[in-house]
Structures are given as C-alpha cells and as structure tokens.
Amino acid sequence: MNRRLVRILYAGVASVLMLMPVSCYRGGSLSDNEYANTPQGNFMALWTIMDEHYCFFDLKKEALGVDWNEVKHRYGQSVTSDMSDRSLFELMCNMIGELRDGHVNLSSPYDMGRNWSWKTDYARNFSKDIQDEYLGKDYIMSTSGMKYRILEDNIGYLVVESFERQSSSTRMNVMFNDMALCNGLIIDIRDNGGGLVSASEFLASHFTEKKVTVSYSCYKTGPGHNDFSKLYGNYISPASSDLRWNKPVVVLVNRGCYSSANEFAVMMKAMEKVTLMGDTTGGGGGAPMSSELPNGWLVRFSSAPSYDSDMNHIEMGVAPDIRIDMKDEDILAGKDTYVEAARKYINDQLVNP
Amino acid sequence: MKNRRTDSSRCSDVLSRVLLAVLLALIPLQVPARQSIGGLPSPGEHVSQGSLTLGLGYARDTYLSSVRYNGTAYGIEFDKWRGRKEESFFRYSRLHCNLLGSPMHNRLGGGSTIDANFSVDWALLAPVIENDKDDLLLGPAFLTDMTMLWNRQNGNNPANAQGHVSLGVCLDNTFRFSLPSFPMALQATLFMPLAGIAPAPDYDEPYWYVYRYGDYMKVLHFASLLNTFAVTQQISLVMPVGRNSLKIGYTFDYSRDRLGGHSRYAAYNMFSVGYVMRTVKIRNR
Numbered sequence: 038m039n040r041r042l043v044r045i046l047y048a049g050v051a052s053v054l055m056l057m058p059v060s061c062y063r064g065g066s067l068s069d070n071e072y073a074n075t076p077q078g079n080f081m082a083l084w085t086i087m088d089e090h091y092c093f094f095d096l097k098k099e100a101l102g103v104d105w106n107e108v109k110h111r112y113g114q115s116v117t118s119d120m121s122d123r124s125l126f127e128l129m130c131n132m133i134g135e136l137r138d139g140h141v142n143l144s145s146p147y148d149m150g151r152n153w154s155w156k157t158d159y160a161r162n163f164s165k166d167i168q169d170e171y172l173g174k175d176y177i178m179s180t181s182g183m184k185y186r187i188l189e190d191n192i193g194y195l196v197v198e199s200f201e202r203q204s205s206s207t208r209m210n211v212m213f214n215d216m217a218l219c220n221g222l223i224i225d226i227r228d229n230g231g232g233l234v235s236a237s238e239f240l241a242s243h244f245t246e247k248k249v250t251v252s253y254s255c256y257k258t259g260p261g262h263n264d265f266s267k268l269y270g271n272y273i274s275p276a277s278s279d280l281r282w283n284k285p286v287v288v289l290v291n292r293g294c295y296s297s298a299n300e301f302a303v304m305m306k307a308m309e310k311v312t313l314m315g316d317t318t319g320g321g322g323g324a325p326m327s328s329e330l331p332n333g334w335l336v337r338f339s340s341a342p343s344y345d346s347d348m349n350h351i352e353m354g355v356a357p358d359i360r361i362d363m364k365d366e367d368i369l370a371g372k373d374t375y376v377e378a379a380r381k382y383i384n385d386q387l388v389n390p
Numbered sequence: 391m392k393n394r395r396t397d398s399s400r401c402s403d404v405l406s407r408v409l410l411a412v413l414l415a416l417i418p419l420q421v422p423a424r425q426s427i428g429g430l431p432s433p434g435e436h437v438s439q440g441s442l443t444l445g446l447g448y449a450r451d452t453y454l455s456s457v458r459y460n461g462t463a464y465g466i467e468f469d470k471w472r473g474r475k476e477e478s479f480f481r482y483s484r485l486h487c488n489l490l491g492s493p494m495h496n497r498l499g500g501g502s503t504i505d506a507n508f509s510v511d512w513a514l515l516a517p518v519i520e521n522d523k524d525d526l527l528l529g530p531a532f533l534t535d536m537t538m539l540w541n542r543q544n545g546n547n548p549a550n551a552q553g554h555v556s557l558g559v560c561l562d563n564t565f566r567f568s569l570p571s572f573p574m575a576l577q578a579t580l581f582m583p584l585a586g587i588a589p590a591p592d593y594d595e596p597y598w599y600v601y602r603y604g605d606y607m608k609v610l611h612f613a614s615l616l617n618t619f620a621v622t623q624q625i626s627l628v629m630p631v632g633r634n635s636l637k638i639g640y641t642f643d644y645s646r647d648r649l650g651g652h653s654r655y656a657a658y659n660m661f662s663v664g665y666v667m668r669t670v671k672i673r674n675r
Binding site for chain 1: 498
C-alpha cells in the first residue's frame with residue numbers, strides 16, 4: 038500500500054515537472070499594460086505611456102493650459118476602428134503636439150511627429166550665411182561641430198553647432214593656445230539642437246576655476262504625475278588637466294538652443310565672467326526615454342526633468358542676461374547684431390572691468 | 391665525458407619525473423567510466439552533458455518598450471553531475487550552465503532587440519527515491535541568471551538587465567526504461583529560485599543617472615516569489631549511440647518579475663542535441 042502511494046506521489050511530481058512549461062508560459066496572450074493593435078488600442082497605449090512617464094504635466098498645465106485627461110477625451114472621440122494608419126498617426130501627433138515639447142515625438146514609416154513651435158513661433162535671430170561670413174574661409178575645425186577663428190578686434194569666436202560629439206583635452210588645449218592672447222571669447226551656440234550632456238559639461242568645465250553647482254535633476258519614480266525622485270545636484274568641476282579660460286566670455290543663445298545646448302546655457306549662466314546674450318533658449322529640460330506602441334511606432338518623451346541652480350524649470354528655456362534681437366538693417370548689411378553686441382560688450386569690459 | 395652524459399640523462403630523468411608529478415597533481419585525471427544510460431554518478435564519478443540548443447526566445451521589458459519581442463535563439467548548454475561521498479546527505483551535486491543569444495523583433499517585424507542570456511546554477515541533491523528504474527532527487531540550489539536586452543531604437547534607455555542571484559531548489563527526476571534491448575532514460579529537471587537579489591532600474595531612471603549619481607544600490611532589489619518568478623525546466627531523452635550516449639532535450643527557461651515599477655519577462659523554448667559522457671577520477675583531489 039505504502040509502495041503504491043509512493044509510486045502515485047512520484048508519478049504526480051513527475052507529471053508536474055513535465056507539464057509545467059505549458060501551464061506557466063503566457064507569452065501568447067496579451068499581458069498587463071499591453072494594448073491591442075487596433076486604432077483604439079494604439080491610441081490608449083500612447084495616451085497611457087505619456088500619462089505614466091511624461092514628467093512635465095503640471096508645468097504644461099500651468100504654462101500652456103494642457104489638461105491631459107481632457108486631451109484624451111477630445112482626441113479619443115475621433116478615433117474609429119476603420120480609420121487609416123495615416124489618419125491615426127496625424128491624430129496622435131496632434132495629441133502629443135499639445136505638449137509643445139521637442140523631446141516628445143512619434144516615429145512611424147510616414148513621418149516623425151513633432152511640435153517645434155517652441156522654436157518656429159519665435160524670431161530666429163540667426164543667419165547661417167552671416168555666421169559663415171564671420172567665420173571666413175580659414176576658420177579652424179576642432180571637434181566635429183566646433184569651429185573657431187580670431188576676429189579683427191582680437192576676440193575669439195567659437196561656433197558650437199552641435200553637442201553630438203565630445204571634444205578632447207588635446208583639441209581644447211590647442212584651441213585655447215591659439216586664442217591665448219585674445220581679449221575675450223564669444224561662444225555662439227545659436228541653433229544648436231543638443232546632443233550629449235557630457236559633451237556640453239566637458240566644454241563648460243573649461244570656464245571655471247572651482248566646482249560649481251549648475252543645476253539639479255530628478256526622474257520619474259512611478260506612474261503618478263508627481264512621482265519624482267529626490268533632487269540630485271549637477272556640478273561642474275574645473276577641467277583638471279586642460280588649459281582653462283579666465284577672460285570674459287559671452288555665450289550667444291536663441292530659440293534654437295535645445296536639450297544639451299539648453300543645459301550648456303544653464304551651466305554657463307552659473308559661471309563667473311560668463312554672460313548669456315540673445316533670446317531665451319528653446320528649452321528641452323527633460324532627459325528623454327522611449328517606448329513603443331502595439332503597431333511598432335516609436336514614442337519618445339521627457340522623463341527626467343532638470344532645474345537651474347535656483348530651482349527653476351528649464352523646460353521652457355533659459356532667459357539670457359542681456360536680451361538682443363537681430364536687426365533687419367544689420368541683416369541687410371551682412372552684420373550679425375548678436376556678434377557685434379558681444380564684441381562691444383567684451384571691449385567695454387576691457388575699458389571698464 | 392661518459393660520466394657527464396650519465397649525469398645529464400639522470401638529470402633529465404629526474405626533471406621529467408618531477409614534471410609528471412606536477413602534472414598529475416594539477417590535472418584531475420579522468421578516464422571514461424562504464425556507460426550507464428541515465429544512471430547517477432557514483433562517488434568520484436562525473437557525468438558531463440553538453441548540448442547545442444536552438445529555439446525561440448520571447449522578451450518584454452516595459453523599461454525599454456511596452457510591446458513584446460521574439461526571435462530565434464541559439465545557445466549552448468552544459469551540465470556536470472558529480473557523485474559525492476556515500477555517507478553524504480546530499481549525495482550528488484550538479485552544475486548547469488546555459489548561454490543563449492537571440493536577435494529579436496516585435497510582432498510586426500519592426501523594432502530590433504538583441505538579447506543575451508547567461509545562467510549558472512549549482513545544486514546539491516539528496517535522493518528522495520532511488521531505485522533501478524526511477525530516481526527523484528531534491529536539494530537546495532544557488533542560481534544566477536542574467537538576461538541583457540538591447541533595444542537599438544532607444545536613445546537614453548537602450549538596454550536593460552533582467553535576472554537574479556538567488557537561492558532556490560532543484561528537483562530532478564529520471565526514468566530508466568528500455569525499448570526491446572535498447573536502454574533509454576527520460577530526465578526531467580526543475581530549477582526554481584526562491585529568494586535573492588535582482589537588478590532593475592528605479593522606474594524611469596536612466597542608467598547613466600545611476601552611474602552619474604552613484605545610485606547603484608537603488609538598482610538592486612530583494613527578489614522573492616512575490617515579485618520574481620523564474621523556472622528552468624529540462625526534459626531530455628538519453629540513448630546509447632555506439633559507446634557513447636546521445637541526449638535530445640527540450641529546455642524551457644522563463645523568468646518574470648515586477649521590480650522598480652516595471653513588468654518584465656524573458657522566455658526561451660529551446661531544443662537541444664548533445665552528448666553525455668561519464669568519467670571517473672583517477673585521483674580524488
């Protein structure tokens with residue numbers, strides 16, 4: 038009897054061992070937080086991803102009057118089962134466009150959905166042709182995205198078009214050696230759309246002699262609109278092994294400065310001997326992350342907000358120390374109002390330090 | 391001259407003996423033992439099993455994407471059984487290693503993820519039932535499993551690690567039977583972690599924040615059956631081929647967790663073909 042019981046027990050255990058894979062694998066059905074690949078499913082997936090992960094709802098409600106639940110109701114009414122993919126894409130792009138955030142995009146085979154009104158709704162304050170005139174033909178190309186030359190009044194002019202690539206100590210030393218006798222430096226980051234935060238930090242580290250608290254960051258810790266981590270301080274320490282710049286610096290900014298360029302403006306604003314000149318930057322103060330919809334479209338959203346050293350949001354841009362607008366007559370005369378104002382400012386500093 | 395030659399040959403003779411002794415001391419010498427299909431190793435015996443595996447992998451990680459990915463998976467699997475001392479309670483030990491890789495796509499063929507999984511499990515096993523035809527072994531196990539997912543579309547959240555380092559159980563079951571004069575064995579094994587440590591980012595914290603702010607401890611979570619379920623299931627048929635044994639098997643590897651506010655799983659259905667080799671140590675070091 039006992040032996041029979043043991044055999045039955047044994048057969049039972051063996052059966053469990055054999056059948057377990059079939060019973061526990063659920064990969065074939067939709068699991069939690071997964072939506073069906075239908076217009077309604079994709080719409081809800083997009084709305085929910087944004088609702089649970091986007092980090093600026095309170096700010097956008099205050100600044101732009103965006104109520105995310107109302108947005109769902111308004112756009113959701115137009116979603117039908119038989120709508121085309123292209124129509125759905127357009128509708129969803131319009132929905133996320135309400136946030137006016139350059140880090141919020143929807144990518145599909147049709148297009149990359151975006152709302153760049155933070156840049157396009159404002160004066161550009163920049164002319165590439167005029168900038169090229171100032172750089173001349175014999176400018177020096179440092180790291181990709183960085184060009185410089187010395188202007189006639191012995192002021193260095195550094196154009197940083199992008200932070201996609203980080204410069205090196207060697208290149209920085211060569212550049213500062215070339216401009217060692219200059220009276221000041223103009224760093225032109227207009228229309229710089231960003232790139233690596235580490236690249237902007239590296240450049241900024243050459244303009245301070247002490248460790249400076251430049252900004253604060255946190256990140257989403259849960260699906261609630263106010264679920265955020267503690268704030269982490271961001272510091273810039275002097276570039277230890279490189280030459281550092283100790284003379285006056287003017288950073289030229291416009292609405293086209295976004296993301297890492299926006300961060301660079303924040304960093305430089307916290308430095309001594311640095312003046313921000315131009316228009317408010319475009320913003321982009323949230324580190325972006327990505328996810329996907331059931332139909333494979335890629336959605337990008339801001340999830341980790343940053344603040345300046347006074348704890349102000351930088352998502353809506355960084356205000357300059359000195360506000361300037363490009364003058365039409367200057368543009369017609371081939372003059373860059375920004376560069377001319379920066380040259381005058383540095384030369385005035387030499388006379389009246 | 392003659393004496394010198396004698397000294398030289400004596401010297402080389404002594405040197406070669408010393409070298410041989412060192413080699414014997416360093417190398418645990420093993421020779422093939424009598425092959426027994428599906429039999430457990432006696433003290434000092436080793437049973438090694440190596441397989442090439444091919445199958446399907448499935449993964450979903452809401453840190454990277456809200457949709458699931460799947461693709462063909464390739465891998466190698468290795469098992470080593472050892473017979474411990476006769477008087478030991480845990481008479482057997484077992485080492486199980488598994489390496490898998492899979493290029494994955496989402497359901498619509500878009501998106502692209504590369505998945506790599508590595509697991510090492512070590513168990514001490516005590517016989518619950520042990521007779522000529524059946525063995526049922528049970529014992530504690532130290533389990534490690536790590537799956538790296540790399541989503542090539544993502545910018546600031548391109549990769550994530552799923553896995554655990556845990557204590558758990560191992561259950562092993564062998565039926566020995568024979569088709570007319572053709573001995574075979576059906577083996578089934580289950581590894582299941584019960585409690586340990588598992589990595590997961592804190593909801594939307596980018597990994598570069600973890601590095602930048604030194605937030606390493608936040609990535610580690612206590613894992614138990616409440617938040618992490620994992621199982622490695624093997625079923626294999628061992629049969630004689632000439633003087634050796636062939637193993638044809640199926641492995642199901644599954645892990646699912648809810649850590650850091652994310653829902654994640656990785657599953658593999660793998661079919662394997664490999665060898666089984668029984669060896670005995672000459673020197674029991």
